[in-house]
Each structure stands twice: as C-alpha cells, then as structure tokens.
Amino acid sequence: MSDFTQRAPIALNDPTLRRNxxxxxxxxxSKRAAQFADPAAWAALRERGAMAKxxxxxxxxxxxxxxxxxxxxxxxxVHWAETTAQANAIVLGILQKAGAKKVIKGKSxxxxxxxxxxxxxxxxxxxxxxxxxEYIIQLAxxxxxxxxMPCIHKNKGEIAQLFADNIDGLGxxxxxxxxxxxxxxxxxxxxxxxxxxxxGVNVAVAETGTLVLVENxxxxxxxxxxxxxxxxxxxxxxxxxxLxxxxxLLSLLPxxxxxxxxxxxxxxxTSPRKPGEKDGPxxxxxxxxxxxxxxxxxxxxxxxxxxxxxxxxxxxxxxxxTRVGGHTYKFVYPGPIGKILTPQLEGLDCAxxxxxxxxxxxxxxxxxxxxxxxxxxxxxxxxxxxxSGHSQAVKGAGSRRSLHETxxxxxxxxxxxxxxxxxxxxxxxxxxxxxxxxxxxxxxQWTSVRTKPKFAGKTLHELARDKGFDHE
Amino acid sequence: xxxxxxxxxxxxxxAARRTSIPALPAWxxxxxxVDERIGRFCQLLETLHAEVHRVTEAGWPQQLRTVLAxxxxxxxxxxxxxxxxxxxxxxxQDAPRLVPYDRPVEEMKTTLVHGVDxxxxTAVAGIAETGTLVLWPDxxxxxLLSLLPxxxxxxVRASTVVDNLPELMRDQGWSSRMPTNVVxxxxxxxxxxxxxxxxxxxxxxxxxxxxxxxx
Numbered sequence: 001m002s003d004f005t006q007r008a009p010i011a012l013n014d015p016t017l018r019r020n021x022x023x024x025x026x027x028x029x030s031k032r033a034a035q036f037a038d039p040a041a042w043a044a045l046r047e048r049g050a051m052a053k054x055x056x057x058x059x060x061x062x063x064x065x066x067x068x069x070x071x072x073x074x075x076x077x078v079h080w081a082e083t084t085a086q087a088n089a090i091v092l093g094i095l096q097k098a099g100a101k102k103v104i105k106g107k108s109x110x111x112x113x114x115x116x117x118x119x120x121x122x123x124x125x126x127x128x129x130x131x132x133x134e135y136i137i138q139l140a141x142x143x144x145x146x147x148x149m150p151c152i153h154k155n156k157g158e159i160a161q162l163f164a165d166n167i168d169g170l171g172x173x174x175x176x177x178x179x180x181x182x183x184x185x186x187x188x189x190x191x192x193x194x195x196x197x198x199x200g201v202n203v204a205v206a207e208t209g210t211l212v213l214v215e216n217x218x219x220x221x222x223x224x225x226x227x228x229x230x231x232x233x234x235x236x237x238x239x240x241x242x243l244x245x246x247x248x249l250l251s252l253l254p255x256x257x258x259x260x261x262x263x264x265x266x267x268x269x270t271s272p273r274k275p276g277e278k279d280g281p282x283x284x285x286x287x288x289x290x291x292x293x294x295x296x297x298x299x300x301x302x303x304x305x306x307x308x309x310x311x312x313x314x315x316x317x318x319x320x321x322t323r324v325g326g327h328t329y330k331f332v333y334p335g336p337i338g339k340i341l342t343p344q345l346e347g348l349d350c351a352x353x354x355x356x357x358x359x360x361x362x363x364x365x366x367x368x369x370x371x372x373x374x375x376x377x378x379x380x381x382x383x384x385x386x387x388s389g390h391s392q393a394v395k396g397a398g399s400r401r402s403l404h405e406t407x408x409x410x411x412x413x414x415x416x417x418x419x420x421x422x423x424x425x426x427x428x429x430x431x432x433x434x435x436x437x438x439x440x441x442x443x444x445q446w447t448s449v450r451t452k453p454k455f456a457g458k459t460l461h462e463l464a465r466d467k468g469f470d471h472e
Numbered sequence: 473x474x475x476x477x478x479x480x481x482x483x484x485x486x487a488a489r490r491t492s493i494p495a496l497p498a499w500x501x502x503x504x505x506v507d508e509r510i511g512r513f514c515q516l517l518e519t520l521h522a523e524v525h526r527v528t529e530a531g532w533p534q535q536l537r538t539v540l541a542x543x544x545x546x547x548x549x550x551x552x553x554x555x556x557x558x559x560x561x562x563x564x565q566d567a568p569r570l571v572p573y574d575r576p577v578e579e580m581k582t583t584l585v586h587g588v589d590x591x592x593x594t595a596v597a598g599i600a601e602t603g604t605l606v607l608w609p610d611x612x613x614x615x616l617l618s619l620l621p622x623x624x625x626x627x628v629r630a631s632t633v634v635d636n637l638p639e640l641m642r643d644q645g646w647s648s649r650m651p652t653n654v655v656x657x658x659x660x661x662x663x664x665x666x667x668x669x670x671x672x673x674x675x676x677x678x679x680x681x682x683x684x685x686x687x
Contacts, residue, residue: 027668048499058493061485080478090474132674133665149665156667180663180671187675192585208650218619218661218676225615225653226577236481243647247637248499258664262602264520265676266656274652276611279577290477294484300491 004328004353011324017153021325024152028316031259032367049252050371052245053307056206056237060297060306063206063239064288070209074271077285084114087289091116091198091231092123094285098229100125100195104187106213106220107131108200109147109310110233110289112332113345116198127198128190130219132183139166145326147333148257148312153325187219197223197281201234202309203249204286207242210270211286214253214263221267230272230281236288237306249309252369256311292345299393301380305340307370314364314374320357329354336364340377348385349396355381404442426459501636502601509600513633514684516603520659521672522680526630532683533559536592536625537567539681544568544589544623552612555594555627573614584620591621591677597640598633598684599656605682606640607655615653624677626657629685 011017036042056063068078081087087110095103103120105111105127117127117138129138133150137143139162144150151159156174163179164172170182199220203212211232213220224230240246254260273280296302315321315335326334331342331351339358343351355378364374381394386405388398415421433455438447458466504512514524527535536559540547549556551572563570571588573580593613595605605626609615618624634640637656641647646654661676672678 024668044497044499047497051494051496054494055496058491061482064482064485079474080481081474082477082480086477130675131665132663136665151665156669159666176666176669176671179666180674184674188585191675192581208647210650216661217663217674219674221615221619221655222675225619228578243641243650244638247501247641250637251501262604262656262658264657264659264662268650268654268656269652270650270654271652274611277609277652278573278575278611278614279616280652288481290481294481294488297485298488300489303488303491 004330004357007328007330008324008357011328016155017325018323020153020155021322024149025316025322028259032256032313032316033259035255035259035261045248045251046369046371048248049309049369050307052240052248053309053370054304056239056241056245057297057303057306059241060237060239063241064236066206067204067209067239068288070206071286072209074209075284076209076211076271077283079285079287080290081287082290084289084291087114087233087287087291088116088119090287091233092120092125094229094231095120095125095196096123098196098283100229102126102128102190102194103196103198103231104191104194104223104227105129105131105134106197106199106215106223107134107150108198108233109144109332110200110235111198112144113289113291114233116233128187128194130187130191130217130223131215132180132217132219135183135187136162139163143327143332145334146312146315147310147335147337153327191222191226194223194227196229196231197225197227198231198233199224201232201238201286202253203240203246204234204238205240205243205246208270210243210268212246212250213267213269214250214265215267216260216264218265221265224267224269225280228282229285230269230283231285231287232269233287233289236290236293237308253309253311256313256367256369295393295395296341296344302344302377302393304372305337305344305377307372308337308341309370310337311369313367313369317363317367319359319361319363329357336374336378337372340372340374340381343381343385343396344394347395347399348381349399352385352396352400355385408442423459423461426461429455430457430459430462501638503635503639504600509635510630510633510684513598513600513603514682516600517659517680517682520603521662522603522659522682524682524684526684526686529685529687532627532685533562535683537564539625539683540568540590540623543679546571546588546590547625548573548584548588548591548617548621550593550613550617553594555592556612559592573617577614577616584616588621590623590625591617591619592625592627593618595626595628595657596632597644598628599635599637599640600633601636603658604637605657607657608651609653609655610651615655618655618657619676622673622677623679623681624657624660625681625683627683627685629687631687 079090120127136151145153160174254263272284321335339354384394384397385400438452547568548571596608597606660680663674
C-alpha cells in the first residue's frame with residue numbers, strides 16, 4: 001500500500017498504537033518545554049545553532065573537503081558514496097577485507113536508509129543492533145517508528161512477550177530492570193565477539209576531523225571502542241565548521257529530542273588507536289553518503305532541509321505523527337522532517353503523498369532547534385507535486401497533477417474572472433445544488449469524510465438585493 | 473568507485489548557486505558564581521543518578537575503599553597513572569583486589585568484559601552547567617576502563633571544574649590538540665527505550681561514583 005491516506009485509517013483505528021504514541025509524545029513535549037522555559041535563552045541558543053548549521057550548509061563543498069583532509073591526516077579512511085548501493089558495497093568491501101563475520105551496530109538512521117542489515121545478511125555477515133530500542137525492533141523484524149526512540153510504538157507487555165520468546169532462560173516479565181538486564185547479558189557477549197562496530201555520526205567537525213556521537217546507553221561507545229574495526233556512516237550534511245559550534249548544537253540536540261540537558265555520553269572520536277594505546281579500533285573508516293542530498297542542495301530554498309540535526313522534536317509535536325505513528329509514513333524518516341526530506345530523496349513520484357499529510361499547523365516550525373522553515377517547504381513541495389515544469393529541483397515534479405483538479409481550478413478561475421459566469425454559476429447552485437448527490441464525482445473526496453453542505457435557496461447577491469443593496 | 477563518487481558529489485554541490493554565509497551570532501553559555509559552581513556540579517551529578525563524595529587529596533584512597541566495601545570484589549586501575557601508582561603503593565589486604573589494565577585489550581578481553589566489578593579513572597575536568605565529567609583517555613588510561621566494569625569510579629579535582637564546555641574548549645585549546653577520544657560523562661549508562669521508564673546500566677556502568685577532591 002503506497003498511499004499515506006490509505007494507511008492512516010488503519011493506524012487511527014488501532015487503540016493500542018494510539019495510546020502508546022499519545023503517552024510518549026505528551027511526556028516528550030512537556031520535558032522539552034521544561035528545558036527551554038526561558039524564552040530569551042532559547043531564542044539566543046537557537047539562533048546560534050541555526051546559524052552554525054546554515055553556515056555549514058552554505059560552505060558544504062569546501063567543508064567536506066576539509067573534513068576529508070583532516071580525517072585522513074588523523075588516520076581515518078574516508079569513502080564517498082553517491083547512492084545507498086555504493087555505500088553498502090563500500091561497507092561490505094571493508095568488512096570482507098578484514099574477514100569480519102559479525103558486526104555490532106550503534107544507532108544509525110543512515111544505515112536504515114541503506115537497509116544495511118538486510119544487505120549484510122545477504123552476504124553472510126551478521127549485523128546485531130545494540131541500542132536497546134533498535135535491538136527490540138530487530139527481534140520483532142520491524143523498522144524504527146521514531147528516529148530517536150525507535151520502538152516507541154511498543155508497550156511493556158509487547159516487549160516482555162518478545163523477550164520471553166527470543167531470549168533463552170528468560171520468562172515473561174514486565175519488570176523494566178529485568179528486561180534491560182537481559183538485553184545487557186545477551187548483547188555483552190555480542191560486543192565481545194564482534195569483528196567490527198558500525199555507528200552513525202551526530203556531528204562531524206571539519207576543523208579537527210572529529211566525529212561526535214551522543215547517546216545514553218554506552219552501546220555507541222562500545223561499538224566504536226571494543227571491536228578492532230570501526231565504520232562510521234554519515235549523510236554529507238551532518239557537518240559543523242568548528243569545534244566551537246559543537247557546544248551549542250550539543251545543547252540543542254538532547255534537550256529538543258528527549259528533554260535531557262545532556263546525554264549520558266558524548267563520544268568524540270578523532271583517530272584510530274595510536275601506538276602505545278591499549279584499546280580502541282585499529283582502523284576507523286568514515287563513509288560519506290549523498291543519496292539525493294546534493295540534488296536537494298541545488299535548490300536554494302529546499303537546501304534548508306539539510307540543516308536538520310535529527311532531534312525528532314518536529315515529530316514529537318506533530319498532531320498527525322502523534323495520531324498515526326511512524327510506520328504509517330512507510331519511509332525511513334517519518335513526521336514533518338520526513339515529509340519534506342523523503343520526497344526530495346526518493347522523488348515526488350513515489351513519495352508525493354507525504355507533503356500532503358500535514359495540517360500546516362506550524363507546531364514543527366516553532367520547535368525546530370535549527371529553524372528549518374518546514375511549513376514553507378511543505379507548501380513548496382505540494383506546489384512542485386502538481387506543477388510539472390515549474391522547476392527541475394525535485395524528481396517527479398508534477399506527478400500528482402490530475403485532470404480533474406486542473407479542470408476544476410480552470411473553471412474556478414474563469415468564473416471569478418467573468419461576472420456573468422459567476423452570477424450564472426451561483427444562481428444555478430442555489431437552485432440545483434441540493435439535488436447533486438454527495439457521491440458525485442469531484443465532490444466525492446470531500447464528502448467521504450464530511451457532510452455535504454446545504455445550499456441556501458438564494459445567492460448572496462440575491463439576498464443583498466432583497467435587503468435593498470442594489471450595487472456592490 | 474569512491475573517487476568518481478567524490479568528484480560527482482562535489483561537482484553537484486559546486487554547481488549549485490552559492491548563498492551568502494550568515495554571520496555567527498554571539499552566544500554565551502551559562503556562567504555561575506565561584507561559590508555556586510562546585511555545589512551545582514555535585515548536585516546535578518546526583519540528580520543524574522551518580523553518587524558523589526567530597527574528599528581530600530590525602531583521604532581519597534580510604535574513601536574509595538569505604539565506598540567499594542561490600543559492592544566490589546575487584547577494582548581495575550590504570551597502573552601508569554598517578555592514581556594507579558598511589559593505590560598500588562597504599563592498598564590494604566581486605567580491600568577489593570586491584571586489577572591492572574596493563575596490556576592491550578586483545579589480551580585482556582575476558583577480564584574486561586566479565587571479570588571486574590569496578591574501574592577507576594581520573595577526569596581532566598568537570599562542567600558545572602550540566603554535571604559532566606570530561607575524560608581524556610590516553611596510553612596510560614585506556615578508554616574501556618570507564619565503560620565495561622559495572623561500577624565506574626571517577627576522580628575529579630574541584631579546581632578543574634569549569635562553568636561550561638565552550639570555556640573549557642577555549643581555555644585548554646582543544647581545537648589544536650584533539651586526542652584519539654574524548655568522552656563527556658553525565659551519569660551512569662541509562663535507557664528509556666521501554667515505555668520511557670528509566671533503567672540504569674543497560675550497556676555501560678550501572679553505577680557512577682564521583683570522588684570530588686577538594687584542592
């Protein structure tokens with residue numbers, strides 16, 4: 001099922017899913033609000049963070065080269081991939097050369113874009129997710145429903161059953177400490193025997209060639225420290241110019257995401273293990289993934305999409321996301337950021353429904369820590385989806401153009417430009433409007449979810465004349 | 473493949489119309505009065521589920537033994553560090569067994585992953601704004617010492633506690649001397665992935681003990 005409007009009712013009629021999301025999003029919204037209680041401090045910090053990302057986007061090509069040069073000088077191998085297929089091939093090549101049979105993974109949305117786990121399993125390499133949420137959905141063979149909290153759609157009971165079915169020696173328990181301890185036991189052995197660790201990157205610092213990763217569990221640190229080989233995956237936009245930009249971005253990211261002043265761990269990696277050091281990977285690779293981002297970059301307005309630091313605040317505050325959950329969007333990035341990013345990465349011809357799954361209420365715009373004008377971009381993409389030839393910025397532009405809609409608007413335009421046509425049409429509707437069945441073509445889509453309006457017996461002009469107004 | 477990809481990606485980015493580069497607005501991270509700083513640092517760490525003890529330079533080894541009594545049978549230390557040397561020279565028989573992290577991880581994996589109860593590291597600084605320890609692992613003090621044992625004990629000198637991260641980065645000139653790895657630690661390992669219920673010790677230490685040395 002490809003269309004959002006077909007999937008949404010299924011989610012809306014699932015009371016468990018509705019409850020799970022409502023509870024989680026309410027909690028996240030109030031925790032975030034408490035973190036930014038001082039409006040002046042929020043405004044100053046947000047402006048600093050937004051401009052840091054705006055500068056990084058404006059200078060993207062030279063910063064990528066600087067990052068590459070710095071990383072290389074620090075001993076990190078840098079790879080470039082135009083497509084997810086290329087990125088998968090690069091990762092596989094590195095792993096095969098090292099003879100790796102098992103990788104342990106920290107959370108990475110880019111790896112979800114690549115469908116890396118599936119790809120590696122197809123080549124005989126086992127990929128184990130180690131973030132607790134990712135581990136849970138890997139057991140359930142599901143995709144993340146949120147970019148920060150991947151298993152937020154599941155409740156305790158569902159997770160308890162999943163663990164009882166999959167972990168040897170563990171009975172059904174809803175005790176969160178017991179569930180967490182069970183995951184620790186299983187995954188600790190996986191860490192100890194993994195041949196490589198794979199992670200994402202939250203911020204890459206061009207000035208120093210440093211990869212910054214934030215997390216609470218310690219699985220990210222383990223994945224990037226214990227195995228002999230570390231492969232980091234990042235989208236080409238995840239850059240900061242200088243180390244100076246890291247502090248404001250670190251102050252915005254966890255507070256916006258989970259309402260925490262700081263994550264338990266901020267892990268800054270600048271090189272592989274140096275001579276004399278006792279641990280850390282012997283080799284570190286960085287894979288830079290484009291996958292449509294450089295096309296987004298071509299358009300000056302759409303380019304703002306690339307500021308995103310993936311905090312998830314937009315989805316936490318979205319009235320649509322909260323009600324339908326992340327899986328309804330079908331693609332890797334759900335919620336408002338997904339609605340603007342997915343059609344640009346995948347094309348409007350296959351994700352053109354996404355920008356329409358919004359009320360344009362502006363809640364996402366108000367909380368975005370890097371000031372992405374999400375509502376403007378949603379409107380722009382809606383326009384692109386019905387105007388072929390408007391610009392070449394987005395793949396599949398005009399793919400949602402329909403003859404019905406075009407003709408309706410042409411008719412509307414004609415009516416409003418010609419007073420005689422307007423008078424004729426309104427008088428006709430006043431006399432005959434109530435005779436048109438609700439299921440008539442053109443009207444059906446509107447009346448499928450609304451009561452058909454009742455037409456008054458006289459037009460506004462006729463009523464005005466009756467009251468004695470002869471000229472408008 | 474990577475070379476062609478690089479040329480194509482950079483080519484597309486360069487072909488796009490340039491926009492002006494916005495100026496960076498001024499922003500100051502929060503600062504605190506001198507007499508508030510340490511109090512805030514300790515209090516925030518406790519809020520973040522850490523156990524904080526304020527100790528003296530002379531008395532911290534004794535305090536460490538007291539803290540670990542009944543909780544840990546073994547303590548892993550970095551023998552080439554100042555704190556490691558001091559403990560080796562002055563440690564009692566009834567205290568937890570000292571295990572030196574003195575060989576590459578490949579030779580010590582089993583001990584590290586399953587065999588020790590606690591690990592001791594020294595923080596290079598503390599940050600009052602967020603209740604954060606700054607770890608700067610090196611050849612003498614390995615990275616996994618603060619990560620694999622279920623209890624992480626960190627020493628931090630009160631004089632090294634600063635207001636915020638930007639100040640620390642500037643004062644210590646980080647941008648010209650980033651090491652292999654820097655870690656900011658704010659509390660024990662935790663997760664809220666199951667119904668937003670906090671649980672500690674999911675992968676890293678379940679307990680974080682901070683000894684603040686008054687100097």
